[in-house]
Amino acid sequence: MVGFHLDEEGHWVAELECGHGQHVRHQPPMVWRPWVRTEAGRASRLGQTLDCVRCDREEVNAEGEGEEDEGTRRRD
Numbered sequence: 001m002v003g004f005h006l007d008e009e010g011h012w013v014a015e016l017e018c019g020h021g022q023h024v025r026h027q028p029p030m031v032w033r034p035w036v037r038t039e040a041g042r043a044s045r046l047g048q049t050l051d052c053v054r055c056d057r058e059e060v061n062a063e064g065e066g067e068e069d070e071g072t073r074r075r076d
């Protein structure tokens with residue numbers, strides 16, 4: 001995480017190293033991030049890594065497509 005900003009709805013968005021943004025809402029009991037509500041808490045999280053949902057999704061898609069291609073090639 002390299003920074004934080006508020007979106008238009010007032011939710012905190014973590015700015016990730018990859019350039020993507022990810023919501024870091026505090027929504028108990030599902031999402032428990034009390035630190036996001038305080039400036040000190042957010043500052044303490046800077047430099048830590050947060051799994052990027054968008055990057056993860058792209059990786060999964062790429063892997064799935066790769067396996068499919070390989071299978072097709074083998075059958076040919």
Ligand SMILES: [Zn+2]
Pocket residue numbers: 016018019020052053054055
């Ligand atoms: Zn990303």
